[in-house]
Amino acid sequence: MSALLDIRDLDLQLQARQPLRLLRRVSLQVAPGQIVGLVGESGAGKTMVSRVVLGIAPANTCVTHGSIVFDGRDITHLTEQQRRHLLGREIAFIPQNPMTALNPVERIESQITDVLRMHLNLDRTGARDKAVTLLREVHLRQPERILRQYPHELSGGMRQRVLIATAFSCKPKLVIADEPTTALDVTVQKQILQLIRELQRNSGTSILFITHDLGVVAKLCDHVVVMHGGRVLESAPALKLFASPGHDYTRALLAATPRFDRPGDELRPIPAVLTQRLADEARALDARDM
Amino acid sequence: MALLEARGLGLQLPDRSAVQRFGRAPVTSIFSGVDFTVEAGESVGIVGESGSGKTSLARTLLRLYEPTAGSLHFKGRDISRLPEQELRPLRAQFQSIFQDPLSSLNPRHRIGTILAQPLLAYGRVRDRRAGWREAGALLERVGLPPAFVDRFPHELSGGQRQRVGIARAIALKPDLIVADEIVSGLDVSTQAQILVLLRELKTDGALIFISHDLSVVRVLCDRVLVMRQGEIVESGRCAELFANPAQAYTRALLGAIPLPDFDPGWAVRGDPDEERKDQQQEAVKMKIAGSVALVTGANRGIGRSYVKTLLAMGAKKVYAAARDIKGVEDLVKANPGKVEAVRLDVTNEAEAKAAAAKCKDVSLLVNNAGANGSSGALAAGSLDAAHREMTVNYFGVLYLTRAFGPVLKTNGGGAIINMLSVVSRVNIPALGTYCASKAAAWSLTQAARAELAKQGTLVVGIFPGAVDTDMAKGIDMPKLDPNDVASIALKAVETGTEDVDVGDMAQGVAAGLLANPKKVEKEFAAYLPG
Numbered sequence A: 001m002s003a004l005l006d007i008r009d010l011d012l013q014l015q016a017r018q019p020l021r022l023l024r025r026v027s028l029q030v031a032p033g034q035i036v037g038l039v040g041e042s043g044a045g046k047t048m049v050s051r052v053v054l055g056i057a058p059a060n061t062c063v064t065h066g067s068i069v070f071d072g073r074d075i076t077h078l079t080e081q082q083r084r085h086l087l088g089r090e091i092a093f094i095p096q097n098p099m100t101a102l103n104p105v106e107r108i109e110s111q112i113t114d115v116l117r118m119h120l121n122l123d124r125t126g127a128r129d130k131a132v133t134l135l136r137e138v139h140l141r142q143p144e145r146i147l148r149q150y151p152h153e154l155s156g157g158m159r160q161r162v163l164i165a166t167a168f169s170c171k172p173k174l175v176i177a178d179e180p181t182t183a184l185d186v187t188v189q190k191q192i193l194q195l196i197r198e199l200q201r202n203s204g205t206s207i208l209f210i211t212h213d214l215g216v217v218a219k220l221c222d223h224v225v226v227m228h229g230g231r232v233l234e235s236a237p238a239l240k241l242f243a244s245p246g247h248d249y250t251r252a253l254l255a256a257t258p259r260f261d262r263p264g265d266e267l268r269p270i271p272a273v274l275t276q277r278l279a280d281e282a283r284a285l286d287a288r289d290m
Numbered sequence B: 001m002a003l004l005e006a007r008g009l010g011l012q013l014p015d016r017s018a019v020q021r022f023g024r025a026p027v028t029s030i031f032s033g034v035d036f037t038v039e040a041g042e043s044v045g046i047v048g049e050s051g052s053g054k055t056s057l058a059r060t061l062l063r064l065y066e067p068t069a070g071s072l073h074f075k076g077r078d079i080s081r082l083p084e085q086e087l088r089p090l091r092a093q094f095q096s097i098f099q100d101p102l103s104s105l106n107p108r109h110r111i112g113t114i115l116a117q118p119l120l121a122y123g124r125v126r127d128r129r130a131g132w133r134e135a136g137a138l139l140e141r142v143g144l145p146p147a148f149v150d151r152f153p154h155e156l157s158g159g160q161r162q163r164v165g166i167a168r169a170i171a172l173k174p175d176l177i178v179a180d181e182i183v184s185g186l187d188v189s190t191q192a193q194i195l196v197l198l199r200e201l202k203t204d205g206a207l208i209f210i211s212h213d214l215s216v217v218r219v220l221c222d223r224v225l226v227m228r229q230g231e232i233v234e235s236g237r238c239a240e241l242f243a244n245p246a247q248a249y250t251r252a253l254l255g256a257i258p259l260p261d262f263d264p265g266w267a268v269r270g271d272p273d274e275e276r277k278d279q280q281q282e283a284v285k286m287k288i289a290g291s292v293a294l295v296t297g298a299n300r301g302i303g304r305s306y307v308k309t310l311l312a313m314g315a316k317k318v319y320a321a322a323r324d325i326k327g328v329e330d331l332v333k334a335n336p337g338k339v340e341a342v343r344l345d346v347t348n349e350a351e352a353k354a355a356a357a358k359c360k361d362v363s364l365l366v367n368n369a370g371a372n373g374s375s376g377a378l379a380a381g382s383l384d385a386a387h388r389e390m391t392v393n394y395f396g397v398l399y400l401t402r403a404f405g406p407v408l409k410t411n412g413g414g415a416i417i418n419m420l421s422v423v424s425r426v427n428i429p430a431l432g433t434y435c436a437s438k439a440a441a442w443s444l445t446q447a448a449r450a451e452l453a454k455q456g457t458l459v460v461g462i463f464p465g466a467v468d469t470d471m472a473k474g475i476d477m478p479k480l481d482p483n484d485v486a487s488i489a490l491k492a493v494e495t496g497t498e499d500v501d502v503g504d505m506a507q508g509v510a511a512g513l514l515a516n517p518k519k520v521e522k523e524f525a526a527y528l529p530g
Helices: A046-054 A080-086 A108-120 A124-137 A143-148 A156-168 A186-203 A214-220 A238-243 A248-255 A272-289 B054-061 B084-091 B111-121 B128-141 B146-150 B158-170 B188-204 B214-220 B238-243 B248-255 B272-281 B301-312 B325-334 B349-358 B384-410 B429-455 B482-495 B503-515 B517-525
Strands: A005-014 A020-030 A035-039 A061-070 A091-094 A174-178 A206-211 A223-228 A231-237 B004-014 B027-038 B043-047 B069-074 B094-097 B176-180 B206-211 B223-228 B231-237 B292-295 B317-322 B339-343 B364-367 B415-419 B458-464 B499-502
Touching: A005 A046, A020 A035, A020 A046, A020 A061, A020 A206, A020 A223, A020 A231, A020 A272, A035 A046, A035 A214, A046 A061, A046 A091, A046 A174, A046 A206, A091 A156, A108 A124, A108 A143, A108 A156, A124 A143, A124 A156, A156 A174, A156 A186, A186 A206, A186 A214, A186 B248, A186 B503, A206 A214, A214 A238, A223 A238, A223 A248, A231 A238, A231 A248, A231 A272, A238 B482, A238 B503, A248 A272, A248 B188, B004 B054, B027 B054, B027 B069, B027 B231, B043 B054, B043 B214, B054 B176, B054 B206, B084 B094, B094 B158, B111 B128, B111 B146, B111 B158, B128 B146, B128 B158, B158 B176, B158 B188, B188 B206, B188 B214, B206 B214, B214 B238, B223 B238, B223 B248, B231 B238, B231 B248, B292 B301, B301 B317, B301 B325, B301 B364, B301 B482, B317 B325, B325 B339, B339 B349, B349 B384, B364 B384, B384 B415, B384 B429, B415 B429, B415 B482, B429 B458, B458 B482, B458 B503, B482 B499, B499 B503, B503 B517
Parallel strands: A035 A206, A035 A223, A091 A174, A174 A206, B043 B206, B043 B223, B094 B176, B176 B206, B292 B317, B292 B364, B317 B339, B364 B415, B415 B458, B458 B499
Antiparallel strands: A005 A020, A005 A061, A223 A231, B004 B027, B004 B069, B223 B231
């Protein structure tokens, strides 16, 4: 099966007097209908990967190597105009913080219908009807009422549902979700994950799910990519990764995750020796490539 | 005497969202009737969803809010209505760490000033210089370089800032620290560091630790209180409460924690209590420990994995069935009394019946034996392979299900595992006849499930992608470890899951079939050589 999203040997550099390498030959594939988890600590580069795919990498950065192929098309270097057609319609995004991702001075209605009117050529009433349907699909009660409300009137979980509804609104082929549940408590997190799973099953959309939480990955993803220091350390089917993790770092991450069901297990932070070793390896890679 | 004791503590605040014109805001109850004690040196967790009143309770315990009902005693002294002036000297003895370290550290002060402030306010140090020296020592205690005293909060990472928050809380050597969701904004590895640090420091005083994540509480606390809608619904020692939660709400909180174990069904299942009700009515499940199983095709591949995994999961006895029992002799030898060899050709109905007559104690039947002629339906020269596939993969399952149905019934229902395949769901024309036989086996699985439901037999269908065995030698794609497949299948029996798609490929195909079956069919058709 050919991949929907195929990232090959991607390098991203921060253009400064001392160029800094943000991504080091990152390769990852997302097959159609698959949920791929991209896991790592803060600073691992996982958000950078998503930003490069979305074409919103910071202005002072530059892709110096590799390619991103989406649905058979190279999208590594697209013009703003070409990207506008792609984003929202074929690639959609669910952001991390539902508190800041919605415009606080605009009603929910226009924030959803803007997307629909632009991509689906709907008129005002058509877009409104569609928005009501979308909110129902994400299990929000009284959708007509919510459309009239402002973001601050909704809870965090409700806001995240609105954002998910918007992301899935144009039946995208790929949804990139960047830590969509990190700001939520466990109960709401579970509801949101169930919702994402349900929408994904119904639509066959592929999802690139970015998180630092291996637990979430174990429950949601088919395939897992583990990143650290801007490079991919391990890439394996979820089944395999959790049964027998291949990389020391993956094992260390698992040992650092507290579990209520195994009180006897000692909680171990990532050992400094390992972090040092990974940094050395990264330096060696830079010496080779740069 | 308890360090901190709350009796019938309650808090009501004006509900500003419901303010009426020219009127006072109606009051709304945030929490009520909270009873609990914290002993010196003890750590107590408070858990609940957002909105359950945990943070308000924490603030009331710190007397940042004045309780509107009940009493709060600190070291025997009633502090619930003490004016701020009299409270001030006591405040040194109970300190707090807040959730968001960025907003709780003054952005315009250097870390040294931030840490010296409480020391100066309580006269613990003579002057600013001594305060800064002490600040350096505090930073060292929380694992930061003392040189950080010169930095501003924005120059630190989230984990480092939270360490500063901890350093400030321990500066006055308090008897009690209240920590409110202090690790929820951090990633896993930073969280682990902070938890380990807190556990090291914990010996110094008591800790009240507020979190929505029960896993974190388990690491740190001796006792735990569960809050829901402003009331404590359950409390107890961690070990007991986690092992045996009495309240459905606590179980739901536990069930909501995604543990790092592969479980694709988790995000599809609902509330564990609802599930339990459903399962009582519908699906049956069975414990592998103590069960007696019969595995067909046990001489190789997934069959061998089944035998080993069954024993590892505590099965009482396993009949290793094979056409040629030489292939299972080593299993028998390695597990004396646990594994018994059974000669069985699944294509022979009489032998299936004989096996059922011999193995009367079987409660789990694993229909694992399979045959694969590896050819296209129309391209094949002879039809022998196609016949053989059908006889083994379909009739074999049928014979054994018929023979063992009554045995399972007498043993209380039991379970059957049928090894199907992703190709039961869609045909790969390059293996046309094999896929057809596997599709027949799936259809048979559905029939058996319906017919055996009334005798309480669980019939599980396992749909793996390519598995790393002799049979799949020629297939060029990522393969599953047979041991993983066996353990997933057996777990399905334990959880009462009827159909399991195992592995990336199978799950992708199942999802694809839901979305667009024709597309999947065409895609597999493309694998036909030539």
